[in-house]
Amino acid sequence: MIDIDAGSPTLPPRDDGTPPDTAPRAWLLVFEYDEGGVRLVERQRIEMLAPPDDSELTQQGRAGHWIELRNSNGEALYRQVIAQPFRVSAEVFSPREGATPRRAPVEVVEGRFQVVVPDLPAATDVVFFGLGTPGEQKARAFRAPLGTGASFGAEGPSEASPLLSEKLVPR
Amino acid sequence: MGVADGAVIGTTKIVDHGPDSARWNLVILAEGYKDTEMDKFHFAAEAFVTKLFETQPFRAMWCAINVHRVDVKSTDSGADEPATCGDGGTGTGTMTRTYFDASFCRDGMSRLLYGDMALAQATANAAVPGFQAAIVIVNSTRYGGAGGSVAWFSQALAADEIGVHELGHSAFKLADEYGGNDTWTAGEPPEPNVTTITDRATTKWASRISAATPLPTQDNPGCAAMTTAASPVPAGTIGLFAGGSIFYCGIYHPEHKCRMQILGDPFCKVCSDAIAARLRQHLPKFSGPITGTQFQGSLAAGETKRWFTYNWNACWHVLWTVMPTAPVTPGPALRHRVRVERASREHITYWISVTNESKVAVEFDGRYEIVVRN
């Protein structure tokens, strides 16, 4: 049987698929940190689908980091968990098959991370929750040799507290 | 070293499953590739995309993902390799002029390889504002990499596993599933793959744990190392295995092994489900139907011919029908059969055989109906 070439798809030119007025709206928030703390340094409105709400995770687990959007009454509208926003340790890898990475202290605690959150009409404030400043976290992470009963939390918070609270739209 | 030692050439969308605002976007950046080495970077980027496609659950969620490749040229090839390093390691002593100023021996660790994280993040944002994940491929055959807001890895064998593991942290909020310190005594962490709760009814993934699985399932004796003992339950059993978030005791992960503990292992089911849950909202929605005629044909009485049409996006749901363009009586005229070929990771070729069951010549339209188009 002879095969007949029927070509590539003959579709009309593709549009974006999403009318501009229904494109998902979000905030791109860029944070900067050093040993002393964290600051919100950039805000930008973008068209991007933000991650779904993580309130179920933060209701059960509060020993970590997350971003919270609040309304003018201080009520939380949205939460997003962030794993390891502060680089207080470096993950060092091995090419050996089956090897587990290990963590080593970083020389300088500073950096940036970004979060995309939904642009909720009622959201006025952004709050960042964490387990102490980056400097405090680094000190706790490499405090004592192994097997000596060194623990995390004995000298640190057992749950996160607000490290930053800012207006989404600066006054 | 830095932006004076190179330039961003441009961005190419190498995996296109629809509008960036609706998809999960991975940005791949080049570091340490000269202008004349861009083909090498393109090959490396394509190799990582293929690796991701072959890794579950990314494979199952593939249509949720767009990938953008940012060509960045540097004056020199490779990365800085200090002659000596704090951990006793050695290097060639070569200092290279590259855009992101990547170097081995960061923080005194020979295999820690990264450059200007903030610049990489800004470059990725310029390509895709609000990107969901970014990686930098460094043009070096020496093993190394790093995590952070952007993941870095070299072109050494298996170094790309660093990229996949780091995506687990930065994009999918997964915690490490290994130790390093003694005992976690803080509260319950929010990451989906670690827990301090050992109560069968209330632990984080309680619904996934069989009643027959002992809890805790496995401990790390002495709290000074990850156990090397075999799993006390069959592979793939979900339970509570000690170790997580860089602590040996007081915190547990879901399966004996997982990519968040050992590079190259598959993601465990809890991690895999967390990744899939994060990607699911980015899958293409119903957006059709879009209909049209792809080809026209003619068949003599009793004749069968076959048409092939290619470069159809593999994420589209496409149906085919054939329609005679002039009346044919009595009885049915056309029968068709569709066969499918995965021509590449991203494209499908359809093979449509059409048989004329009538006693006269028939002309027809070969039509498509796309019911999901991203």
Next chain:
Amino acid sequence: MRAATQFTGTVKAGTTSTWFTHSWDPAEHVVWTVVPVTPGPGAAQIEWNMRTQRASATTITYWIDVRNLSAADVEVEGRFVVLN
């Protein structure tokens, strides 16, 4: 209108595998497509057909037969769209 992948699996070279999926609402207009996931450029890899069973007064079972036309095992994905 919802669309998703209902099943994935591997069809051995030269064989036919059948998947069935049950408890569908007869009032729904469901359209099925099956595609190979394993790249196999150069020739058609699979053909498929769908058969319908009224399993009860209120449920439908769909039976999807997938035939591997090639000489290599092919991973496939069975997708549906509910149009109404």
